[in-house]
Amino acid sequence: MRSVFYEGEVCAVARALIGCVVRHGGTAGVIVETEAYHEREPACHAYVGRTPRTITLFGPPGYAYVYRSYGVHALLNAVAEPEGVGAAVLIRALEPLEGIELMRARRGRERIEELCSGPGKLTQALGIELAHNGGDLSRGPVTITAAGAPVPEITVSRRIGITRAVELPWRYSLAGSRFVSRRGSSLATAG
DNA sequence: CATGGGATTGACT
DNA sequence: GTCAATCCCATGC
Numbered sequence: 001m002r003s004v005f006y007e008g009e010v011c012a013v014a015r016a017l018i019g020c021v022v023r024h025g026g027t028a029g030v031i032v033e034t035e036a037y038h039e040r041e042p043a044c045h046a047y048v049g050r051t052p053r054t055i056t057l058f059g060p061p062g063y064a065y066v067y068r069s070y071g072v073h074a075l076l077n078a079v080a081e082p083e084g085v086g087a088a089v090l091i092r093a094l095e096p097l098e099g100i101e102l103m104r105a106r107r108g109r110e111r112i113e114e115l116c117s118g119p120g121k122l123t124q125a126l127g128i129e130l131a132h133n134g135g136d137l138s139r140g141p142v143t144i145t146a147a148g149a150p151v152p153e154i155t156v157s158r159r160i161g162i163t164r165a166v167e168l169p170w171r172y173s174l175a176g177s178r179f180v181s182r183r184g185s186s187l188a189t190a191g
Numbered sequence: 192c193a194t195g196g197g198a199t200t201g202a203c204t
Numbered sequence: 205g206t207c208a209a210t211c212c213c214a215t216g217c
Contacts, residue, residue, distance in 0.1 A: 035198070043198070053213055070199050071210030077198085090198055120199050130212090161198055181199095 005146075006061030006080045006137075010036040010087040013061075013080040015172050017089055018154055019147035022076075024140075025127040027102050029094025029116050030147075032174040033181060035159045037077070039086035042164040046086025056134050057086040064142050066123075066133040073120030074129050078137055078144060092119045092160075092171075094126075095179040118181040 006013055014036040021028055039046035039057070045067070046057040056065045057079060065077040065088045077088035094116035096103055103115045103125040116122035123129070128142055137144045153175040158166060160181070173180045 037198070045198080048214070051214065067198085068210090068212055070197060071212070073199055075198060092198085118199070159198075163197085 006078060007082050008080070010038050010080040010089060011170055013078070014089040014170065015154055017078065017091070017144070018172055018174050019149055019152045021097065021145050021147070022091060022094060022122075022126065022142070023098075023145070024132075024142045025099075025102075027099030027126045028097045029122065029126070030097055031091060031093075031144075032095050032177040032179045033091075033093035034172050035090040035092055036080075036170040036172075037088050037090060038081070041168060043159065043162040043166075043168075044086065044088075046088075050086075054086060057088050059083060059134075062137050064132050064135045064137055066128065066130055068130060069120060074123045074132075075119045076123050076128050076132075076142070090119060091122065093117050093173070093177075093180045094122045095174075095177065096125070113178055117179050121181075 014034040017031050017034050020031050037044035046054050050058055060083045061080050063079045065079050066074050069075050076091045079088045081087040096112055096115050104110055107115050107125050115125045132142050135142055155173045155175045156169050157171045158169055159171045
């Protein structure tokens, strides 16, 4: 995918990523849930400005921002908006597509709905780690490629698990998918 | 250098 | 519904 795709407004990128395919280490899945984060709102790591942690967010779009959450999980984001603007799309859930047995082994779970239905789950299933921070998503090892399917119906809701800017409706999910994470508040259908 | 807080998950009540 | 695990890093002294 050409990085120009990621240069647009981060919410548009978050919406457009639904249906795209994430690949790594013999596994792949279709994105069914994303969230947008932007430097102008306090839930975004880039809100504090450029630090060693956030420098990737201010870099060119189309690169991976991977960080450790709660000391336990690695979370995958796609950097968006032009270089110099801190913004990214959190990849929150996938529908497993390839390498499902490998995902089961990595996750220690059998049910296909439990393999990638959360931001920490999908990185474990795909073997994505902090070392992938800063990687080019068009070249790998972690890649995101465009969807072949028509534009999907998307549900919009508020972001999950944050304590600031909780009112922003910046969470996008594939309508009706059974592979989205289930920890959020009720979904409000839109666009 | 010490401290505090998570863009979560899974086990348990 | 409640809660601990666990570590990176931003902040403050």
